[in-house]
Every structure is written in C-alpha cells, then in structure tokens.
Amino acid sequence: MREALLYERLRGGLVRCNLCERRCLISDGGRGFCGVRVNRGGTLYTLTYGNLSAVESRPIEIKPFFHFWPGSTALTFSSWSCNFRCPWCQNWHLSRTLPDEVRGLDIPPGELVELAVRQGDEGICVSFNEPTLLFEYSVEAFGEAKKRGLYTTYVSNGYMTLEALKALREAGLDGLKVDVKGGEAEYRRFNNARADVVWRNAREAKAMGVHVEVVYLVVTGATDSDDLIRETVERHLKELGPEVPIHFTRYYPAYRYHEPPTPVEKLERAYELARREGVLFPYIGNVPGHPYENTYCPSCGELLLKRYGPILVESRLAEGRKCPKCGAEVPVRGPVVAKKPRWW
Ligand code: SF4
Incomplete structure (x- = not known):
C-alpha cells in the first residue's frame, strides 16, 4: 500500500479523499465509494499502486x-x-x-x-x-x-x-x-x-x-x-x-x-x-x-x-496538417504515424 495523494486529515481519524468529486469522508478502517482507497489510522492509502490489471x-x-x-x-x-x-x-x-x-x-x-x-x-x-x-x-x-x-x-x-x-x-x-x-x-x-x-x-x-x-x-x-x-x-x-x-x-x-x-x-x-x-x-x-x-x-x-x-x-493530410484540396488547416495534435498495430 502507498499513502495516497490528495486527501485531508480531519478530526477523530476521519479523512476526506479529494481525488474525485465524490470527495468521500472515510472513517478509520473504512474505504471510499470506489473501494480502492482505505483509511488506516487517519492516513489514506491507495490499494492500486503496483497492482495493474x-x-x-x-x-x-x-x-x-x-x-x-x-x-x-x-x-x-x-x-x-x-x-x-x-x-x-x-x-x-x-x-x-x-x-x-x-x-x-x-x-x-x-x-x-x-x-x-x-x-x-x-x-x-x-x-x-x-x-x-x-x-x-x-x-x-x-x-x-x-x-x-x-x-x-x-x-x-x-x-x-x-x-x-x-x-x-x-x-x-x-x-x-x-x-x-x-x-x-x-x-x-x-x-x-x-x-x-x-x-x-x-x-x-x-x-x-x-x-x-x-x-x-x-x-x-x-x-x-x-x-x-x-x-x-x-x-x-x-x-x-x-x-x-x-x-x-x-x-x-x-x-x-x-x-x-x-x-x-x-x-x-x-x-x-x-x-x-x-x-x-x-x-x-x-x-x-x-x-x-x-x-x-x-x-x-x-x-x-x-x-x-x-x-x-x-x-491524405498534407504537410502542416492541411487539406490537400483546399488548404484548410485541420486540428491534429502530433504527427501522423504510419504503422500497423501489432495486436491486429
Ligand atoms: S470514490 Fe474513491 S477516488 Fe473518489 S473520492 Fe471516494 S475514495 Fe476518493
């Protein structure tokens, strides 16, 4: 378990998680709505760090x-x-x-x-x-x-x-x-x-x-x-x-x-x-x-x-991400990458 970021310690061992707008109030031993953030002794921990699905x-x-x-x-x-x-x-x-x-x-x-x-x-x-x-x-x-x-x-x-x-x-x-x-x-x-x-x-x-x-x-x-x-x-x-x-x-x-x-x-x-x-x-x-x-x-x-x-x-985007026909600029961030995805 890692100590979480973005939380406040409140009175009586209570914490408020400020990660999402649910802003859960979590008492000692409890978890937030999402179940992945747990209060242990007034410190909020995340259970997901180092546990990828x-x-x-x-x-x-x-x-x-x-x-x-x-x-x-x-x-x-x-x-x-x-x-x-x-x-x-x-x-x-x-x-x-x-x-x-x-x-x-x-x-x-x-x-x-x-x-x-x-x-x-x-x-x-x-x-x-x-x-x-x-x-x-x-x-x-x-x-x-x-x-x-x-x-x-x-x-x-x-x-x-x-x-x-x-x-x-x-x-x-x-x-x-x-x-x-x-x-x-x-x-x-x-x-x-x-x-x-x-x-x-x-x-x-x-x-x-x-x-x-x-x-x-x-x-x-x-x-x-x-x-x-x-x-x-x-x-x-x-x-x-x-x-x-x-x-x-x-x-x-x-x-x-x-x-x-x-x-x-x-x-x-x-x-x-x-x-x-x-x-x-x-x-x-x-x-x-x-x-x-x-x-x-x-x-x-x-x-x-x-x-x-x-x-x-x-x-068919031309240089500068422009339409090759009329020259209008098209909002595209980053280069166009020409490759076949490996998973396909
Ligand atoms: S749902 Fe989870 S992430 Fe959102 S405030 Fe509650 S404990 Fe934090």
Missing part, C-alpha cells in the same frame, strides 16, 4: 483519439474498480473487481515506460477501468514517459477533482478522452453524480492545453433520446467549441443492461445533427467500416483520414 500496446484510435498522433500506439494499462456504476459497463470484469480480491502485475512506472520504448510505442495510456483510481502511479509514470519523449493520455469518465486534473497536467498529461454519460438526470439516475463536473473538467483540461475528445455512448433506453443528444451537442459547442471531436458510439448489451444495441441509423442521425449544429468533427464509433469513422475536411469535404475501426488505413 492489464498492460498492452493498443492503437490510439481505439481509445478513441482521432485527432491525436493518428496511427500511433500507446502502451495501455489499468487497475481495478471504478468510482461510477454504469449498468452497461463493457469492462465490468475490471471495474467491479477490488484490488485486494486479485493480484495483478507489479511493474514499477519506470519499467513500464521502458517497456513502451522497447516495443516502439509512441505513448502511454491509462484506460480500461477508470484511470483516476490509478492516480499516484499515473503521475509517476507520466514523469518517466516525459523523460523518454512519450505522450501520455487518460481515457476517463472525467469525474476527477480540479486538483487532480491540475496535478495530472503538471505531471505531463497530453490527452484526455472524456465520456459524457447523458444530462444531469442520467448522471443522477445511474451514478448519483453530476454532469456539470464532467463538462467543467473537459473545458478546464482544454484550457490547460490538454488535447480533449468527447465520447457519447448512445445507450438504448437510457441516453438515446433525440432531445438528450441535441442537448449534448449544444453543451459540447458551448463548453468546448466546434473543433473538439465528439464520438457517438454504439452500445452493446453488457453487464446488467440488456436492451438491444443502438440502431446505426440513430448514430447517423446524431452525427448529422452535430454537423448541422456546427461541430466540425463528429464521428460514429463501434461500427467498423462506416464512412462516418473517417475525418473529412470541414471546408470542402475531402477525405483526409480513412479508418477501419481502430485502424488508420490512409492519411
């Missing part, structure tokens, strides 16, 4: 990041549990497991980064379960990654505190993919949480210079109403502006939620609505081969980045 190289497009180092791979790692309880969780075997129920991989952050360099990955990524719960390890790994010239990314529900977000940025966080899980009512209903926090963090991360992309999982019967999708598009434009990509991804039944998968036409309608309202880079996710997986020039419609699922098939 998975480590593997994956294409950056699978996160998905579509405007960040296209075609690159990131050594991706995870821990256990979650600070949310989405009933349709695709990674429930990780998010519903506590770190002391199993023993994972104990790899020091420096060795993990060394592995990424040896494998030829351009970056590292904390993903699969909620990365915020691996905060202390992430901060150290990011520091090591920066020393070796690698990028660093989080695939997150965006529910960390601003203190945590700032600390991650200071440690070198380059890219944040944020899941938006509906409006205030859906956040309350499924997670007893607040949508405002997630939008605030996406906005603040962008203001700090972090590359941000948004994913909206269109869950049948939960987050798929036309009104909610319109509200999300409007909020996206207000908080993040037209250039930040938004991915409407297809839901499949998982864990405790068994409604049918999202009809593709619904995703297409969401894409087209976003485009009409002014989002320059909407995408459809989890529908391999669909034309709305590709990046098109927002000025002239030219195909710029062609994808098949998480694979970058072709890049």
Whole structure:
C-alpha cells in the first residue's frame, strides 16, 4: 500500500479523499465509494499502486483519439474498480473487481515506460477501468514517459477533482478522452453524480492545453433520446467549441443492461445533427467500416483520414496538417504515424 495523494486529515481519524468529486469522508478502517482507497489510522492509502490489471500496446484510435498522433500506439494499462456504476459497463470484469480480491502485475512506472520504448510505442495510456483510481502511479509514470519523449493520455469518465486534473497536467498529461454519460438526470439516475463536473473538467483540461475528445455512448433506453443528444451537442459547442471531436458510439448489451444495441441509423442521425449544429468533427464509433469513422475536411469535404475501426488505413493530410484540396488547416495534435498495430 502507498499513502495516497490528495486527501485531508480531519478530526477523530476521519479523512476526506479529494481525488474525485465524490470527495468521500472515510472513517478509520473504512474505504471510499470506489473501494480502492482505505483509511488506516487517519492516513489514506491507495490499494492500486503496483497492482495493474492489464498492460498492452493498443492503437490510439481505439481509445478513441482521432485527432491525436493518428496511427500511433500507446502502451495501455489499468487497475481495478471504478468510482461510477454504469449498468452497461463493457469492462465490468475490471471495474467491479477490488484490488485486494486479485493480484495483478507489479511493474514499477519506470519499467513500464521502458517497456513502451522497447516495443516502439509512441505513448502511454491509462484506460480500461477508470484511470483516476490509478492516480499516484499515473503521475509517476507520466514523469518517466516525459523523460523518454512519450505522450501520455487518460481515457476517463472525467469525474476527477480540479486538483487532480491540475496535478495530472503538471505531471505531463497530453490527452484526455472524456465520456459524457447523458444530462444531469442520467448522471443522477445511474451514478448519483453530476454532469456539470464532467463538462467543467473537459473545458478546464482544454484550457490547460490538454488535447480533449468527447465520447457519447448512445445507450438504448437510457441516453438515446433525440432531445438528450441535441442537448449534448449544444453543451459540447458551448463548453468546448466546434473543433473538439465528439464520438457517438454504439452500445452493446453488457453487464446488467440488456436492451438491444443502438440502431446505426440513430448514430447517423446524431452525427448529422452535430454537423448541422456546427461541430466540425463528429464521428460514429463501434461500427467498423462506416464512412462516418473517417475525418473529412470541414471546408470542402475531402477525405483526409480513412479508418477501419481502430485502424488508420490512409492519411491524405498534407504537410502542416492541411487539406490537400483546399488548404484548410485541420486540428491534429502530433504527427501522423504510419504503422500497423501489432495486436491486429
Ligand atoms: S477516488 Fe473518489 S470514490 Fe474513491 S475514495 Fe476518493 S473520492 Fe471516494
């Protein structure tokens, strides 16, 4: 066990965890909502440090990041549990497991980064379960990654505190993919949480210079109403502006939620609505081969980045990340990397 960062000692052995916006009050011997932070004698410890659930190289497009180092791979790692309880969780075997129920991989952050360099990955990524719960390890790994010239990314529900977000940025966080899980009512209903926090963090991360992309999982019967999708598009434009990509991804039944998968036409309608309202880079996710997986020039419609699922098939971006037809600049962070992911 490692002593946690970001907590306060209160009276009577009580502590307040300030890692995510649940800000749990934890009495001596108790754990926070996520189950991975424990109070022992008035000191808060993390149970995830040095206990990774998975480590593997994956294409950056699978996160998905579509405007960040296209075609690159990131050594991706995870821990256990979650600070949310989405009933349709695709990674429930990780998010519903506590770190002391199993023993994972104990790899020091420096060795993990060394592995990424040896494998030829351009970056590292904390993903699969909620990365915020691996905060202390992430901060150290990011520091090591920066020393070796690698990028660093989080695939997150965006529910960390601003203190945590700032600390991650200071440690070198380059890219944040944020899941938006509906409006205030859906956040309350499924997670007893607040949508405002997630939008605030996406906005603040962008203001700090972090590359941000948004994913909206269109869950049948939960987050798929036309009104909610319109509200999300409007909020996206207000908080993040037209250039930040938004991915409407297809839901499949998982864990405790068994409604049918999202009809593709619904995703297409969401894409087209976003485009009409002014989002320059909407995408459809989890529908391999669909034309709305590709990046098109927002000025002239030219195909710029062609994808098949998480694979970058072709890049037609000209020097300076410009459209080769009309010369419009396209916001893409980092170089386009031409290589085939090893796992494919
Ligand atoms: S990370 Fe969030 S859920 Fe976990 S103990 Fe801290 S405040 Fe609570």
